[in-house]
Amino acid sequence: MALNGDEEDFEWEPPTEAEMKVIQARRERQDKISKLMGDYLLKGYKMLGDCCEACGTILLQDRQQKNYCVSCQELDSDIDKDNPALNPQAALSQVRERQLAAQVPAAAPELNGGPTSSQAGVSVPQPRPEHCEGAAAGGRALLPPPVVASPPPTASTTTLAPIRPPVCPQNSTLRPVLEEAEEAVLTKLRWATAQLQSSASLEASIQLCSLISSCANSLRNLKELSQ
Amino acid sequence: MVPLEQLHLSHVLQAVSALESIVLRSFGPEGGQVLFTRDTGQVMVSRSGKRILTALHLDHPLARMVVRCVWKHSTITGDGSKTFVLLLASLLRIIHATATKDPHMFQPHNSTEASEAATARHLADRLLEFALTELDELIVLNVLPHGFRVSLENFTAETHDLSCQTLLVSFFRTRLGYAYCDFFRNLFCELLSHWKVKDDRPSFSIQFLNNSFLALHTQVSGVPVSCSRLIEGQVIHRDFATPCPQVRKQPLKAVVFNGYLQPKLLTTGDVLELRCGDKVTEDRGIVHFSSWTEKSVESIIATLQSFGVSVLLCALKQSSAVLAAATQAGMCLVECVSEEEISLFTQLSGVTPISDCRRIHPEHIATLTFCKPLLLGAHRYVHLDFHDCEERLKVKPCSLVICAPSEGQADQHACAFQDAFRMLLTALEPVRKTQTALEETIPSKKCTSLHADNISNGTACRVHLHQKCVTETGCVISAGGTFEFLLHHALHQYGHSCSVSVNTSAVVPVSQLLAKALLSVPRQIYSRNLKHFLQAQTRVVALIPKQPHALSANFIHTEGPLGDGKLSLCSCKNGNMSLKLLDLGLESVSCKYQLVLAVLQCLTNLLRINMVLQTHAVLHTESHDSLNAHSESSEGEDED
Numbered sequence: 001m002a003l004n005g006d007e008e009d010f011e012w013e014p015p016t017e018a019e020m021k022v023i024q025a026r027r028e029r030q031d032k033i034s035k036l037m038g039d040y041l042l043k044g045y046k047m048l049g050d051c052c053e054a055c056g057t058i059l060l061q062d063r064q065q066k067n068y069c070v071s072c073q074e075l076d077s078d079i080d081k082d083n084p085a086l087n088p089q090a091a092l093s094q095v096r097e098r099q100l101a102a103q104v105p106a107a108a109p110e111l112n113g114g115p116t117s118s119q120a121g122v123s124v125p126q127p128r129p130e131h132c133e134g135a136a137a138g139g140r141a142l143l144p145p146p147v148v149a150s151p152p153p154t155a156s157t158t159t160l161a162p163i164r165p166p167v168c169p170q171n172s173t174l175r176p177v178l179e180e181a182e183e184a185v186l187t188k189l190r191w192a193t194a195q196l197q198s199s200a201s202l203e204a205s206i207q208l209c210s211l212i213s214s215c216a217n218s219l220r221n222l223k224e225l226s227q
Numbered sequence: 228m229v230p231l232e233q234l235h236l237s238h239v240l241q242a243v244s245a246l247e248s249i250v251l252r253s254f255g256p257e258g259g260q261v262l263f264t265r266d267t268g269q270v271m272v273s274r275s276g277k278r279i280l281t282a283l284h285l286d287h288p289l290a291r292m293v294v295r296c297v298w299k300h301s302t303i304t305g306d307g308s309k310t311f312v313l314l315l316a317s318l319l320r321i322i323h324a325t326a327t328k329d330p331h332m333f334q335p336h337n338s339t340e341a342s343e344a345a346t347a348r349h350l351a352d353r354l355l356e357f358a359l360t361e362l363d364e365l366i367v368l369n370v371l372p373h374g375f376r377v378s379l380e381n382f383t384a385e386t387h388d389l390s391c392q393t394l395l396v397s398f399f400r401t402r403l404g405y406a407y408c409d410f411f412r413n414l415f416c417e418l419l420s421h422w423k424v425k426d427d428r429p430s431f432s433i434q435f436l437n438n439s440f441l442a443l444h445t446q447v448s449g450v451p452v453s454c455s456r457l458i459e460g461q462v463i464h465r466d467f468a469t470p471c472p473q474v475r476k477q478p479l480k481a482v483v484f485n486g487y488l489q490p491k492l493l494t495t496g497d498v499l500e501l502r503c504g505d506k507v508t509e510d511r512g513i514v515h516f517s518s519w520t521e522k523s524v525e526s527i528i529a530t531l532q533s534f535g536v537s538v539l540l541c542a543l544k545q546s547s548a549v550l551a552a553a554t555q556a557g558m559c560l561v562e563c564v565s566e567e568e569i570s571l572f573t574q575l576s577g578v579t580p581i582s583d584c585r586r587i588h589p590e591h592i593a594t595l596t597f598c599k600p601l602l603l604g605a606h607r608y609v610h611l612d613f614h615d616c617e618e619r620l621k622v623k624p625c626s627l628v629i630c631a632p633s634e635g636q637a638d639q640h641a642c643a644f645q646d647a648f649r650m651l652l653t654a655l656e657p658v659r660k661t662q663t664a665l666e667e668t669i670p671s672k673k674c675t676s677l678h679a680d681n682i683s684n685g686t687a688c689r690v691h692l693h694q695k696c697v698t699e700t701g702c703v704i705s706a707g708g709t710f711e712f713l714l715h716h717a718l719h720q721y722g723h724s725c726s727v728s729v730n731t732s733a734v735v736p737v738s739q740l741l742a743k744a745l746l747s748v749p750r751q752i753y754s755r756n757l758k759h760f761l762q763a764q765t766r767v768v769a770l771i772p773k774q775p776h777a778l779s780a781n782f783i784h785t786e787g788p789l790g791d792g793k794l795s796l797c798s799c800k801n802g803n804m805s806l807k808l809l810d811l812g813l814e815s816v817s818c819k820y821q822l823v824l825a826v827l828q829c830l831t832n833l834l835r836i837n838m839v840l841q842t843h844a845v846l847h848t849e850s851h852d853s854l855n856a857h858s859e860s861s862e863g864e865d866e867d
Contacts, residue, residue: 038248046284058241
C-alpha cells in the first residue's frame, strides 16, 4: 500500500454507504466503550496497562483482582453486523465484493495490451457501471457478471450491452447477485436446521432459531427485490 | 503478559477517551458532582477535575501520565483541569482522523500503524511549534480586544472594581456552587486587602499568600459555612504543652527553638564513657550525668527568664524535664510546631530561630501583643499577634478560619481558596512573552492599543504598543466559550491566509486542526441544548468586526478611564449586551493561553511514546505463591 501511494490518491473515492455505516458503527462502539470504562473507573475499578487479546481494548480490574474487558463481556461484538449469515445487508455487500474480486483476475488476462485506464475502469464496483465510460469501450465485451456466474440468459444481455444505452443495466446485473445471495442464505438455513436438530443447549437453540428466522427474512427480502 | 508492547494511536486515544468520559459528567455549569466514599465511611462530594482524576485507580502508564500533567497544570494555574482533558481528547481525535486518512503523508513506512504514528507525531510537533510562536500574537490581536483588564492596583475591601469581583465570583461558583460564591468572594477580598503591602505590586502579596497558605488557614469542621471569618494574627495549630497562666502582662516576649532544649546526647546504641579525669570519685554514674543535663536546662530557662521571655515555640518534641522546668518558671511552651508555621512566624516577627540553646541573643526574641489559647471547633490552638507588625512590614497579618459541616467540605473550600490565589497569579501574567519581537513586527500589524489617545498615527502606536506590552496583564474575557469562539475564528482566518500565501496543498495547516479542536469546549458547555451553542456562537461572532479598522474605532468611542478601577468594556457597543456578558462570568485569558500550551505539550509527549516496557517487581516477599496475584507492574518506561 505504501508503494503505490500516488495511484491510490487518484483512485480514492468517497466511502460507500456500507462503509460509512461500518465507520459510524465503529465510532459509536468506541464511544460506548469509553463511556462504560469511565463508569467502571468511577466505581473503583482499576485501569490496567494491558490490553485484551481478543479485541485490543484496555482491561479493567475490580476489587477482587478479576480482569474485565468492557467490549468482550458487555458490548455485542461488531462483527455480527458484518456477518452475512445474520444480516441481509452484509450479505449483499459480500456478494458485491466477491464479484469485484472476480472481476479483476477475469479482466486481466483478456485485456492484455489494453490501456491501463481501462483496467482501472473495469475494477469499478458493479452497481455503478455508468462510471466506466472510458473503460466500457475496451472492456464491455467481457463484462464480468456473466463471466463469473454465467447463467446463459445474462450472457445474451451483455452482448447487447454496447448497443443498449447504459440507462437500465440494473435488472440484468441484479438477478445473478440476488440468486447468489439466495443460495448463500439457503445454505446457511440448511446448516442452521441441521445444527438445531442436533443441539442440546437452550441458548444455542434460541440463537439458531433466530438465525433461521433472519434467514427467512432475508429470503423474503430477496424475493421482493427480484420482483 | 507481553513484556513489550507496541503503542498504537488507538490505544492512546482509548485511554484518554476513558478519562474524558469521566470528566465530562462534571463539566460545564450543568455538570454534576462526583461522590467519593472511603472504606472508613467518609463521604465527600466534589466537582474539581483534579480531585476526581487523582482519585482514580490507574495502572495504565499513559493515563497516569495525563493525570500527572493535569495535576501539574492545576498546581500552577489553579483551574482548568477538566478543560485540559477535553481539549486533549478532541485534539487526539482530530489528529487520529487526519493521520488515518492520509497516513503516508510524509514518508513511507512498513506498516500502516507506524506511518500513522509518525504522521501523528509530526502533526503534534508542528502544533506545538505553532502555539509557541504564533498563538500569543493571535490571541493579543483577536481575543484581547474583546475583553477587559482586571487591575488589582487599588485593591481594597470596598473596591468597586467589578471585573475583579466578577472574576472571583465566577471562579468560586465553578468550584463551590451558587450558594457560597458571594460569601467566599467577600472573604477572599478581605483577606487580600489585609495582606496587601502598600505601594507594592499586588502579585507580591498574592504570591506570599499562596506560598504560606498552609500556615495561614485553619479548617474547622462541624460548624456552618457562614461562620468562616478572618482573625487577626497567626494561629499555631498546636495546643500549649504547659499550662498557660491567665494573667499576662503585655507585650509578651517569645523565642523559637529549632532543636532540643535538653541536649539529647544519648541515642540507642551509643556507648557513653563516664570519666572524671583519672580520679575515682563518688559522683560517677548515669545519675550524675542526667542531673548535669538537667542543670543545663535550668540554666537555659534562667537565661530566658532574664530576658523576660514567656513564650517558647519549639519545632521538636521536648523532654518532660524541659516541660517541668518551663511550668515551674511560668512559661508557655508549644512543641512540634510545623515548619511552615515557624517560617511564617519568623517572617512576620523578624526574628531568627535559636539552634544553639546556649547562645541566646536579643535578635532571637520576638514581641507579641498576646498569646492565648483559642478554641475552634473541637480543637484548641494557640492564637498570637505581633507587636508593631504594621509599622515594620506594612501589613495587618490575619488568619483565615474556614468552617464547613464536614472535613471533606472544609478541605474543598480551602483548596478553592488556594486555587483562587494561583488563578489570580496566572491571570496577572502577560500573554505576550517577548517584547523585542513585537517591536520589529509592529508596523505590519494593526494597532490594538487600549488607550484612546494613541490611535492616530503609527509611530505613536509603536511606542504605545511597547508600553502596552508591559502593562498587558490581567486581561479577562467573558466565560461561556467566548475565548474558544474568538480563537477559533482567528485561527480559521489565519489558516486561510496561510494556505493562500503558501501553496502547499499537501500540508495540512495545523491552525485548522487547533481551531476545530477548540470548538469542542463550548460544545460541551452547551451540550444540553444545541440551540444555546449556536446562539452563543452567533453572539460572539457578531462582535468580531469585518474590517480591522473598525476595531480601533470601537476603542475610541467606548473606552473609559481604566486607571481608577472603573469597569470599561472595550468592544461592546450595546450597554445591554455588556451586562449580559457579565452574567456569564469572567475567565482569565492568560489562564486559557497557558492551558492551550500545556495541552499541546502533553499531546506531544504522549505521541512521542513508541513502546511501553512493562517491568514486574514482586513487592511482598513473604508470599511467592503466585506471581500474578502479588506482583504489580511498575510504571512502564518510555522508549523513543
